[in-house]
Amino acid sequence: AQTVTQSQPEMSVQEAETVTLSCTYDTSESNYYLFWYKQPPSRQMILVIRQEAYKQQNATENRFSVNFQKAAKSFSLKISDSQLGDTAMYFCAFGPGNADGLTFGKGTHLIIQP
Amino acid sequence: DAGVTQSPTHLIKTRGQHVTLRCSPISGHKSVSWYQQVLGQGPQFIFQYYEKEERGRGNFPDRFSARQFPNYSSELNVNALLLGDSALYLCASSFLSPHEQFFGPGTRLTVL
Numbered sequence: 001a002q003t004v005t006q007s008q009p010e011m012s013v014q015e016a017e018t019v020t021l022s023c024t025y026d027t028s029e030s031n032y033y034l035f036w037y038k039q040p041p042s043r044q045m046i047l048v049i050r051q052e053a054y055k056q057q058n059a060t061e062n063r064f065s066v067n068f069q070k071a072a073k074s075f076s077l078k079i080s081d082s083q084l085g086d087t088a089m090y091f092c093a094f095g096p097g098n099a100d101g102l103t104f105g106k107g108t109h110l111i112i113q114p
Numbered sequence: 115d116a117g118v119t120q121s122p123t124h125l126i127k128t129r130g131q132h133v134t135l136r137c138s139p140i141s142g143h144k145s146v147s148w149y150q151q152v153l154g155q156g157p158q159f160i161f162q163y164y165e166k167e168e169r170g171r172g173n174f175p176d177r178f179s180a181r182q183f184p185n186y187s188s189e190l191n192v193n194a195l196l197l198g199d200s201a202l203y204l205c206a207s208s209f210l211s212p213h214e215q216f217f218g219p220g221t222r223l224t225v226l
Contacts, residue, residue: 004156035214045157045204045217091156100147100208100215101170104156 002027002094006105013082014113020067021077021108023092031097034068034075039107040088048090051075053097079110087112116141118207118218126224127195135190135221139207145169146188147215148180149204157204163188192223200225 003026013019025034036048051059051068058066063083067076079086089109093102119138127133139146145164149157162170163182177193186207192199202222206215 033214037217042219043202044219045206047214047216050214093156099170100145100162100164100206100213101159101172102147102149102157102215103159104149106156 002029002032002096002103004092004094004103004105006092006108008108009106010109010111012111012113015082015084017082018078018080019082019110021079021090021092021110023075023077023105025073025075025092025094025103027073027094029096033095033097034066035093035095035102036064036066036075036077037091037093037104038086038088039091045091049077082112084112084114086110118205118216120203120205120218120221122221123219124222124224126226128226129195129197131195131225132191132193133195133223135192135203135205135223137188137190137205137207137218139186139188139205140209140216143207143209143216144186145208145210145213145215146182146186147206147208148188148190149206150174151202151204151220153201160190195225197225199223 034051089107092105147162148160151157159172161180166182182188202220205218
């Protein structure tokens with residue numbers, strides 16, 4: 001069974017700062033995917049970024065990038081130039097390579113202060 | 115294009131009752147997954163259906179069941195409701211399996 005650990009229950013930064021959210025996972029699988037999802041107070045879960053384990057290059061989506069360290073089983077999310085709209089719960093998730101059932105961490109509540 | 119839709123938005127039931135939650139995936143998506151999100155926690159995987167067949171099941175009791183219809187919509191059924199079943203139930207769809215999943219707004223179930 002897979003486990004996903006997010007060790008930061010809550011983080012708070014000033015607008016325009018850069019923030020990094022941590023995530024570690026444990027698995028015996030060699031083919032898998034990793035995701036970061038954002039859940040604003042409106043509760044709709046939104047995909048932020050996705051990383052395939054077989055790709056060495058770190059994924060990037062505009063202000064969002066990841067640092068994927070496969071050997072260390074670490075998958076952190078960096079948000080650059082943070083904005084008030086980035087305030088939300090952020091969940092790290094593991095997806096096996098052969099099915100859709102995701103394993104989520106407990107989440108990090110990110111607060112962007114004006 | 116419409117996103118994933120779920121109905122109802124909110125639901126209040128009493129212990130021992132049965133509930134049916136519904137999900138319509140994004141048009142063209144063939145995979146539907148269900149998750150339970152208890153307040154303050156990350157979602158927990160319940161079921162995945164792909165092309166109307168069960169592809170995965172999480173660690174939930176047999177009181178939980180689901181099915182997928184020919185139009186790829188899905189129902190989640192929960193029998194003999196317990197107080198601990200109170201949660202946000204999320205549905206997610208994807209075009210292929212495995213693939214990135216798109217979530218619906220959820221159904222908030224309260225069991226009294």
